[in-house]
Amino acid sequence: MSFRKDFVWGGATASYQVEGAAYEDGKGLNIWDVFCKDGGHTYENHTGDVACDQYHRYKEDVALMKEMGLGAYRFSLSWARILPEGTGKVNPKGLAYYDNLINALLDKGIEPYITLYHWDLPYELHKRGGWLNPESPKWFYEYAKVVAEHFSDRVTNFFTLNEPQCTVGLGYQTGEHAPGLRVGAADYFRIWHNVLMAHGRAAEALREFSVRDVKIGMAPCGALYMPATDAPEDIEAARKATFGLMNPTIGDCSWDVALCCDPVYLGQYPEDILTQFGQFFPKVTPEEMALISRPLDFYGQNIYNAVTVKADENGNPVRVKRRAGFPQTAMSWPVTPECLYWAPKFLYERYRKPFFVTENGMASHDWIGLDGKVHDSSRVDFMHRYLRELRRAAEDGVDVRGYFAWSVMDNFEWAYGYSERFGMVYVDYETQERTLKDSAYFYRDVIAVNGENL
Ligand code: BGC
Numbered sequence: 001m002s003f004r005k006d007f008v009w010g011g012a013t014a015s016y017q018v019e020g021a022a023y024e025d026g027k028g029l030n031i032w033d034v035f036c037k038d039g040g041h042t043y044e045n046h047t048g049d050v051a052c053d054q055y056h057r058y059k060e061d062v063a064l065m066k067e068m069g070l071g072a073y074r075f076s077l078s079w080a081r082i083l084p085e086g087t088g089k090v091n092p093k094g095l096a097y098y099d100n101l102i103n104a105l106l107d108k109g110i111e112p113y114i115t116l117y118h119w120d121l122p123y124e125l126h127k128r129g130g131w132l133n134p135e136s137p138k139w140f141y142e143y144a145k146v147v148a149e150h151f152s153d154r155v156t157n158f159f160t161l162n163e164p165q166c167t168v169g170l171g172y173q174t175g176e177h178a179p180g181l182r183v184g185a186a187d188y189f190r191i192w193h194n195v196l197m198a199h200g201r202a203a204e205a206l207r208e209f210s211v212r213d214v215k216i217g218m219a220p221c222g223a224l225y226m227p228a229t230d231a232p233e234d235i236e237a238a239r240k241a242t243f244g245l246m247n248p249t250i251g252d253c254s255w256d257v258a259l260c261c262d263p264v265y266l267g268q269y270p271e272d273i274l275t276q277f278g279q280f281f282p283k284v285t286p287e288e289m290a291l292i293s294r295p296l297d298f299y300g301q302n303i304y305n306a307v308t309v310k311a312d313e314n315g316n317p318v319r320v321k322r323r324a325g326f327p328q329t330a331m332s333w334p335v336t337p338e339c340l341y342w343a344p345k346f347l348y349e350r351y352r353k354p355f356f357v358t359e360n361g362m363a364s365h366d367w368i369g370l371d372g373k374v375h376d377s378s379r380v381d382f383m384h385r386y387l388r389e390l391r392r393a394a395e396d397g398v399d400v401r402g403y404f405a406w407s408v409m410d411n412f413e414w415a416y417g418y419s420e421r422f423g424m425v426y427v428d429y430e431t432q433e434r435t436l437k438d439s440a441y442f443y444r445d446v447i448a449v450n451g452e453n454l
Helices: 031-038 054-068 092-107 123-127 136-151 164-173 185-209 232-243 257-266 271-280 286-292 339-351 377-395 438-448
Strands: 008-012 072-076 111-117 157-162 215-219 225-227 299-302 307-311 317-319 355-360 400-406 425-428 433-436
Touching: 008 111, 008 355, 008 438, 031 123, 054 092, 054 433, 054 438, 072 157, 072 400, 092 111, 092 136, 111 136, 136 185, 157 164, 157 185, 164 185, 185 215, 185 257, 185 271, 185 286, 215 355, 225 232, 225 339, 232 257, 232 307, 232 317, 232 339, 257 271, 257 286, 257 339, 299 339, 339 355, 339 377, 377 400, 377 438
Parallel strands: 008 072, 008 400, 072 111, 111 157, 157 215, 215 299, 225 307, 299 355, 355 400
Antiparallel strands: 307 317, 425 433
16 A cells, blocks of 8 residues: 555645735735834845745746646645735735636646645734734634635635744744744733634635535644654653653743644644643633634644654653754754654644644755756655655554645745745745755655555
């Protein structure tokens, strides 16, 4: 057995990272537009003003995706392009852009997977308190309604939120991401609760206003763990670490898988979080929990790496030191292919939903060689190793439905600006010329045989 016959081979991007056209055709400002302009938050004060200019070059990009053999494209919508003020007036040109993109994809046989929110909150809503405002779930509902009514005739698959962990943790706790705030503990958990309710409200709107049956999921991230050995106690320790609070600090909470996913998929906040931080938690009603845990169709997870743990004498997880000279990416993220076996396995055991890897990939310092090609051999090896592990998970009974490589193309890497490249397509930001890297051809060959060559 290998990957399912209908396995979804995709690639992903996000609006602010690729679209550009930040001030065109009636788009409203979002928190990243403003954050980047502040200065001091991104590498060399880079902004997403132009990014990959996908707004004007989507046809070329879709053609490249076709050349790579992608079966699906996961992209996010810019909320402020559709509703410039976040609520109220709809911008027809914003809708038209996504109509064109979606139609171009469908025309080439590429299935669109829409992410509603990949971190670019309309600035007008930020001025009203952003995710701290108790109205924020309602705002998100209104936006999701517009999306459902307009696109569900052609789009079947939706993700509500991308990595709420980063929205809350990096946006409001460390301040590394827009809006760059550092709120106190009570606001921090209030924001978590609002964001999760917003997810629930969006799921509600998508079900209610779509003209056809749609499939809904989420694309969270989180700290993942894998066992040092196959000994049952190490495996159990890794499982415990994956779903438990490893350090009782608010900073660590942001990456706690269970804080985000237990409420959504199991209908309850985790005990360890409530015990540790109950005093800061908002009052949660059963109706709110029911809203947050509205049934979803699949489980998505962005997976890049995991920490290795083993069991101590009491069965508790302890981190195993990385070996000297461990493999790492350009951004110093460890290369840990087995995480694509263990994370899907643990997450599937707990949440029991068809599973998608909604992002996976690596940064490498690529350039165009003298031969005119981009030899990103480390990315080819990375994908090869990770995908073999994902196949092993599928063979072991995890219901793996698809894989989205991050990213289709080099793009604006948030605080790192354009200094880091995650794409399978190289982008020259001066000329906007695109070049397929070796990894794009590698992926094309994998897709062509449904992973049989891995
Ligand atoms: C995010 C992407 C980001 C990627 C690499 C994920 O956290 O969803 O937007 O570019 O990782 O850092």
